[in-house]
Amino acid sequence: MRTTKKPMKHGNGALLALALLVAAxxxxxxxxxxxxxxxxxxxxxxxxxxxxxxxxxxxxxxxFPCSVAVDSAGNLYVADTVxxxxxxxxxxxxxxxxxxxxxxxxxxxxxxxxxxxxxPNGVAVDSAGNLYVADTGNHTIREVTPVGTNWxxKxxxxxxxxxxxxxxxxxxxxxxxPGGVAVDSAGNLYVADSENHTIREVTPVGMNWxxxxxxxxxxxxxxxNATGSNARFYLPFGLTVATNGxxxxxxxxxxxxxxVTPSGTNWIVTTAWSGGLNWPAGVAVDSAGNLYVAxxxxxxxxxxxGGVGTxxxxxxxxxxFGTNDGTGTAARFYYPDGxxxxTNGxxxxxxxxxxxxxxVTPxxxxxxxxxxxxxNTGSTDGTxxxxxxDGPLRVAVDANGNLYVxxxxxxxxxxVTPVGTNWxxxxxxxxxxxxxxxxxxxxxxxxxxPDGVALDSAGNLYVxxxxxxxxxxVTPVGTNWxxxxxxxxxxxxxxxxxxxxxxxxxxPQGVAVDSAGNLYVADxxxxxxxxxTPVGTN
Numbered sequence: 001m002r003t004t005k006k007p008m009k010h011g012n013g014a015l016l017a018l019a020l021l022v023a024a025x026x027x028x029x030x031x032x033x034x035x036x037x038x039x040x041x042x043x044x045x046x047x048x049x050x051x052x053x054x055x056x057x058x059x060x061x062x063x064f065p066c067s068v069a070v071d072s073a074g075n076l077y078v079a080d081t082v083x084x085x086x087x088x089x090x091x092x093x094x095x096x097x098x099x100x101x102x103x104x105x106x107x108x109x110x111x112x113x114x115x116x117x118x119x120p121n122g123v124a125v126d127s128a129g130n131l132y133v134a135d136t137g138n139h140t141i142r143e144v145t146p147v148g149t150n151w152x153x154k155x156x157x158x159x160x161x162x163x164x165x166x167x168x169x170x171x172x173x174x175x176x177x178p179g180g181v182a183v184d185s186a187g188n189l190y191v192a193d194s195e196n197h198t199i200r201e202v203t204p205v206g207m208n209w210x211x212x213x214x215x216x217x218x219x220x221x222x223x224x225n226a227t228g229s230n231a232r233f234y235l236p237f238g239l240t241v242a243t244n245g246x247x248x249x250x251x252x253x254x255x256x257x258x259x260v261t262p263s264g265t266n267w268i269v270t271t272a273w274s275g276g277l278n279w280p281a282g283v284a285v286d287s288a289g290n291l292y293v294a295x296x297x298x299x300x301x302x303x304x305x306g307g308v309g310t311x312x313x314x315x316x317x318x319x320x321f322g323t324n325d326g327t328g329t330a331a332r333f334y335y336p337d338g339x340x341x342x343t344n345g346x347x348x349x350x351x352x353x354x355x356x357x358x359x360v361t362p363x364x365x366x367x368x369x370x371x372x373x374x375x376n377t378g379s380t381d382g383t384x385x386x387x388x389x390d391g392p393l394r395v396a397v398d399a400n401g402n403l404y405v406x407x408x409x410x411x412x413x414x415x416v417t418p419v420g421t422n423w424x425x426x427x428x429x430x431x432x433x434x435x436x437x438x439x440x441x442x443x444x445x446x447x448x449x450p451d452g453v454a455l456d457s458a459g460n461l462y463v464x465x466x467x468x469x470x471x472x473x474v475t476p477v478g479t480n481w482x483x484x485x486x487x488x489x490x491x492x493x494x495x496x497x498x499x500x501x502x503x504x505x506x507x508p509q510g511v512a513v514d515s516a517g518n519l520y521v522a523d524x525x526x527x528x529x530x531x532x533t534p535v536g537t538n
Contacts, residue, residue: 050355052083052102060095060370062087063102065350065357067134067180067238067282067338069125076340076348077131078357079123084116086123086133086144086151089357095370098131098151099144107138107160108153115153117142118160122181122192122238123338132156132189134178139163141181141191141202141209156189156209157202163527165196165218173211175200176218179237180282182247190214190247192236197221199236199249199260199267214247214267215260223254224269231269233258238282238294238338248272248291250280257283257293257304273309277302278318282338284347292347294336301336301349301360312347313364323354323373324366331366333358334373379410379432380425387425389414390432394510396455404428404461406450411435413450413463413474413481428461428481429474437468437490445483447472448490452511452522462486462519464508469493471508471521471532486519487532495526499538505530 051061063082070076074091077098085100099115106116118137125131131144131151140158144151157173164174177195184190189202189209198216202209215231222232234253241247247260247267257273257280272291280302282294291304292312299321300314313331315321322332334353341347347360348369356371378388390409397403403416412430416423429445436446449466456462461474461481470488474481487503494504507525514520519532 050082052080052085052097054087054096056095057093057370058368058372060089062355062357062371064352064355065338065371066121066352067123068340068348068350068357069123069131070340070342070348071125071129072127072343074342076357077123077125078350079120079133079338081119081121081136081352084119086117086120086131089370093369099153105137107140107155109142109155111147111150111152115144117153121179124181124183124189126183126187127185132181132183134181134191135160136177136179136194139175139177141175141178141189157211163195165193165198165213167200167210167212169205169208169210173202179235180239180250182239182241184241184245185243190239190241192239192249193218194235194237194252197233197236199233199239199247215269221253223251223256225258225271227263227266227268233269238280240283240285240291242285242289243287248283248285250283250293252279252281252296255279257291272307273302273304276309276311282336282350284339284341286341286345287343288345290341290345292339292341294339294349296335296337296352299333299336301333301339301347313360313366321353323356323368325358325368326366328364331360331364333366379407379412379427381414381427383419383422383424387416389425393451394453396453396461398455398459404453404455406453406463407432408449408451411447411450413447413453413461429483435467437465437470437485439484441477441480441482445474447483451509454511454513454519456513456517457515462511462513464511464521465490466507466509469505469508471505471511471519493525495523495528497530499535 050063053061065078066081067079076089078087080087083102086098089095100117101113105118108116120133121136122134133142135142138160141156158175159171163176166174179194180192182190191200196218199214216233217229221234224232236249237252238250249258251258255277259270259272261268279297281296284292293302301312303312314333321334324332336349337352338350345362349358351358354373357369380388392405393408394406405414410432413428430447431443435448438446448468451466452464454462463472468490471486488505489501493506496504509524510522512520521530523530
């Protein structure tokens with residue numbers, strides 16, 4: 001689930017986390033209770049491939065795994081981002097969940113499934129088998145430690161729910177959407193602090209962890225090679241550290257790989273690979289100094305050897321993707337995000353869009369190790385598996401059991417209606433593949449990244465239109481659906497309170513409605529919760 005439009009809003013892996021950050025808040029508000037209630041999910045329409053099931057090889061399921069790490073025994077560790085869990089896959093292909101509980105976001109430290117994450121993206125493993133996690137949605141760095149047969153999670157640095165850029169010790173430090181994490185042989189951590197556009201170091205000092213900024217300047221993006229705070233990055237995400245202490249960074253927004261080299265007490269930033277990259281997300285380095293890159297938007301795995309970059313596997317174009325195993329350019333990926341490499345030069349890939357874990361040999365042969373690909377996107381209306389979606393993100397249900405879905409990348413609002421034992425999908429508003437901000441009836445209306453959806457008792461739908469920075473209403477009129485804009489002004493981001501189009505939002509995501517018709521909005525990039533109150537017709 002990635003888009004190259006307005007990258008600060010759904011840009012990297014950092015912000016798949018934000019794309020779903022308030023789902024739990026919205027559900028809890030609607031239930032009117034604070035405890036988690038388990039639900040049973042079945043497939044009603046469309047094709048599946050995502051889930052949270054443990055198992056062996058294709059019997060296991062993932063939901064947008066964004067990062068992998070490999071230990072000396074060949075065990076893989078996976079940041080299963082949308083499941084909000086940390087998973088392990090043994091060399092035999094057996095997948096188990098080590099920490100977190102699928103579908104449950106939170107900040108809790110604790111053991112195993114009692115711990116909570118908030119869309120973790122980066123994962124690294126040290127020589128003692130301890131895991132380190134960039135918990136993106138919580139803006140924290142976590143440690144997952146084996147204790148007997150259990151895994152204990154604790155927060156090392158940052159404070160959940162508090163963004164910032166301050167250096168400091170433990171919870172006094174602040175991060176802003178950390179995406180990637182790496183660990184060196186001395187136990188120092190390196191963090192790609194994505195939304196701050198900086199590279200940070202987290203150093204163990206006794207029982208504490210001290211955070212310092214090595215390169216880049218918080219709040220200033222760019223593509224400048226220089227020393228320390230004079231350097232500029234743009235949404236750095238994945239990173240890895242070589243045996244000589246050099247840090248390599250996937251500078252996603254700049255479509256380059258950067259090299260951050262220690263020189264005395266300074267860190268010098270240079271470019272390691274540019275040209276032929278399209279939103280690089282994950283990087284890994286082997287013992288010989290070869291660099292491996294998940295070139296996400298071109299659906300390829302790249303290799304840099306001797307300063308020369310080549311494509312190891314994948315189709316090599318934004319429009320060439322799929323699920324095929326094979327060798328070299330015959331293989332297909334779908335938004336690969338994270339990579340890891342073992343001592344034999346075998347590369348392991350978190351193939352995010354396919355929901356699978358893949359292996360690439362040094363010869364470029366690709367096989368699928370775990371997960372079941374479900375890449376069947378489209379915009380077709382129809383019954384059951386004949387229907388197609390493209391990034392269905394939120395769902396609401398009415399008293400009759402009809403479902404309403406924000407179909408993110410189709411730019412539409414869909415309805416899924418029970419008919420006997422079948423489920424029929426129809427498009428209510430918007431036109432697939434046509435982004436815009438126009439109000440209107442049915443397909444004449446336009447959305448731009450419809451995200452949150454909520455339903456009131458009268459059957460009106462409310463939609464947070466993410467890229468338009470507006471709140472929309474979709475009203476049933478006979479057999480038609482009429483779209484109007486309630487608040488915000490398309491194309492004008494901000495944080496101002498006000499009436500109708502005088503108000504401003506910045507990336508609104510979750511939306512909920514109470515019995516009095518008041519709306520509540522998670523204004524994601526303003527880091528606020530807003531209320532919209534009906535006053536007359538305003």
